[in-house]
Amino acid sequence: MHKGTKRPSSHQAQADKSKAYPVTEPMELLPFLIKNISGSGRNAVKSILARGQVSVNGKATTAYNLQLQPGQTVTVSKEGPKEKLPFEGLSILFEDEHIIVVKKDAGLLSVASDTGKENELTAYRQLMAHVRMDHPKNRIFIVHRLDRDTSGVMMFAKSEAVQQQLQNSWQDTVQERTYVALVEGQVKKEQGTITSWLKESKTLKMYSSSHPNDGLHAVTHYKVLRSNKSFSLLEVQLETGRKNQIRVHMEDIGHPVAGDKKYGARTRTLGRLGLHARVLAFTHPVTGKLVRFETEIPKLFLRPFNVET
Structure with a gap:
């Protein structure tokens, strides 16, 4: 480029394709956008958000329920960002045209709860926004879930056909599903298997029935990795994947999962x-190859044993 030619700045170019809205009163992002973007209905605004076209004070966001404060500026771009959106409480371990495998942090919902707000931040919603960056009609489908407060490896399908295939053959498809659990007290038996029939109470708490064949058959295998008088760190393998299975079974053997008040825990140190x-x-599900994803034991789980982290 010649010295005398002035290239338009990227900031200028971006300004031509975006519109800024000052925030004058506290409000959540979704109602703010519906109020300010003229001629756009609720679903249209949701699509704009999902495609990463909205930023607050220059930071792109897809969180519908982001709390805005006076003095902030919301910018709506006519195009989505060229770079992928940052994830909150989530990272992608593997992705191809059929599946996405992620690592979820504790505290992030896998999918919106039945009683939760429709605009809650979830792994599902963030990944839906992620795949729609490539094409607005792309979707993801839930294969299995992790509890909100459980971290670790999760898989989603990118088509309904792959989702159905995985769910229908889950027991045969999954070769290994291993958890680590920090539980209260010293587990005396080095390894063991817990078997019961699980049912759900009216308060939505799972429990082991005292009658054989009464409920869903659940089998959990465990091995002690470390222990002291206060805590034990277990490697847990699921033979069946029932709701809250590990949490119920740990309570059953008198060693509830640390921090699990719902299932008998007394400690809150974690x-x-x-x-x-x-x-x-x-x-x-498509290539037929065995794939394996392993993550680190959370450092917090090792602290009670004074392990250097």
Whole structure:
């Protein structure tokens, strides 16, 4: 380029394709956008958000319920960002045209709860926004879930056909599903298997029925990795994947998962649930190859044993 030619700045170019709205009163992002973007209905505004076209004070966001404060500026771009959106409480371990495998942090919902707000931040919603960056009609589909307070490896499908295939053959497809659990007290038996029939109470709490064949059959295998008088760190393998299975079974043997008040825990030192989905290995639904994803044991889980982290 010649010295005398002035290239328009990227800031200028961007300004031509975007519109800024000053925030004058506290309000959540979604109602703010519906109020300010003229001629756009609720669903149109949601699509703009999902495609990453909205930023607050220069930072792109897809969080519908982001609390805005006076003095902030909301910018709506006519195009989505060229770069992928940053994830909150989530990272992608693997992605191809059929599946996405992620590592979820404790505290992030897998999918919106039945009683939750429709605009809650979830792994599902963030990944939907992620795939729609490539094409607005792209979707993801839930294969299995992790509890909100459980961290670790999760998989989503990119088509309904792959979702159905995985769900229908889950027991055969999944070769390894290993958790680490920090539980209260010293587990005396080095390894063991817990078997019961699980049912759900009216208060939505799972429990082991005292009658055989009464409920869903659940089998959990465990091995002690470390222990002291206060805590034990277990490697847990699921033979069946029932709702809250590990949490119920740990309470059943008198060693509830640390931080799990719902299922009998007394300690709160961890600040989260002591459960992490460490390994997921499965036969790829399309290629037929065995794929395996392993994550680190959360450092917090090792602290009670004075292990250097």
